[in-house]
Amino acid sequence: MTAVPPALDLAGLDDLFTADELAIRDSVRELCRRRIDPYVADWFERGEVDDIRGLARELGSLGLLGMHLQGYGCAGTSCVDYGLACLELEASDSGVRSLVSVQGSLAMYAIWRFGSEEHKQHWLPQMAAGEAIGCFGLTEPDHGSDPGSMRTRARRDGADWVLTGRKMWITNGSIADVAVVWAQTDEGIRGFVVPTSTDGFSAPLIKHKLSLRASVTSELVLDEVRLPADAMLPEVRGLKGPLSCLSEARYGIVWGSLGAARSSLASALTYSIEREQFGKPIAGFQLTQQKLAEMYLEYSKGLLLAVHLGRRKDAGTVTPEQISLGKLNNIRAALEICRTARTILGANGISLEFPVIRHMNNLESVLTYEGTVEMHTLVIGQALTGLPAFR
């Protein structure tokens, strides 16, 4: 299976992976080739993923959902495996990778890490199979980078909890069966497992997006949502709960963003060799070659960083600051690669006939979500200086 031109591994970075890691990559690539690539431009154009539940079940049957979690029907792969899967998914579309990231790294991870045994037994097997879809409610309309100021509140009423508030920009929200919602309580921020069929819960679709159009993005409205006492995630209190979930998802972006970059680079490379101007392929002009060489350099360096962080994560030694380094570098590099690829394709670069403008627009979201460029810069600044500059 050589869906990727051999030239795109000029540096021989495949040497860094084991045969089993490459087998996982091949299987994800094959699923994308059969089930996503032929349709995704149309999904993006219409702003709607056909049979998204069927797609979720296929992702689940391959083992993609919560793949790096152990037990409860999850595949139990390594973090490098998970990274390679994110890269392949995002080479198809960031929206599909987002579905998998939110399901596995945010919703499932929160339940797996902080939930009660009952939460895990009930939710994780059906989420791993793609039978149930999860979402994760942290960001609010007025509280993004500063989630500690969230307004959503859970108050006690007898033994029950009653949740009120709004969450914004929630991937999978309108199709979710379960939402992990973070709320202020008298004892600090706590997480709640909210079946979306509960009275008072609604998740209207956010329309008018020009990015991640092959992805469901929603608002969550919690209007006096009454939950039993055991709906609370028992094992964590405070912001470190949601932040550790975000660290998981950011790790996926470190790899995933490179997928969008690789797809755009491959598209630009092929196009530049086929497109002739002034009597020769535009790939033969020095200015084009400089663009291609710079794109490839940044892609390769990003992949080296991703592999390094993946090996550290598998060894249990990765820190949130290191993941910030990876997210900040790779999403910026990937977006720049997509924009440069767009210039090589000329006017064709803005057409959905090619994947480039779709990746480029998608990455505008990825640049911001799971921690903005500004916040990751400040995380690194604080790690270097010891001086927080957040406020």
Next chain:
Amino acid sequence: MNIVVCVKYVPDAQADRGFDESDLTTNRESVDGLLSELDEYAVEEALKIAEAGEGEVTVVTIGPDKAADAVKKALQMGADKGVHISDEAIRGSDAFATSLLLAKAIEKIGAPDLVITGMASTDGTMGVVPAMLAERLGLPQVTFASELTVDGDGVTIRRDGDTASETIIAKLPALVSVTDQINEPRYPSFKGIMAAKKKPVETWSLADLGVDAGAVGAAGAYTKVLSVTKRPPREQGQIVTDEGDGGSKLADFLASRKFI
């Protein structure tokens, strides 16, 4: 039902393949190898039959060390165990020796109910090994199946020809070769990939099979590749000018190539 599937490790058909200049055998050094795509259909068909009832699928391959990758891919897809026949003396073997080794291996595995192969390899593309193997094993050869059903003690296949489709039945045990029309091979799930690490693979030498080195390899070959010629560059297409009969000219062309 015990099923043996014969598979081949071949150079990636999408890469630029060539021959070893010294002895005109397939060059395996310069191109990555993999499980022959045409054999994936055989593995898939065996897995479907095994999954529909009780059954065990054993995969057999012949080839150098790296050929174990073809067995591994089949195990990742879901086969139960593998046999890898490997011996320096095998290099340069032709279809006669290949069928001999496979027959000996299948006898050693123990009489299976069904042997399934692909229709041909994607490198040699001779397509004769299934028939030779059936003959050596004394099994009915039911080849080029685009549909296969197992019922009770027999198999029924459909074989599609240019002008007609035949339905062929045979008693078990039998050997069936399958075409690329028979199914859509699965790709390994993550659980399949991880489970394959624990599945048994035995490596057998010529001595294990009781085969004399003189019967295989270039020395024991009944056929010899004398020369190879590069494929000529693709010829320019034929341009048909429509003078009112463009449709029928197009239809004639397609019929001459047996597309319609």
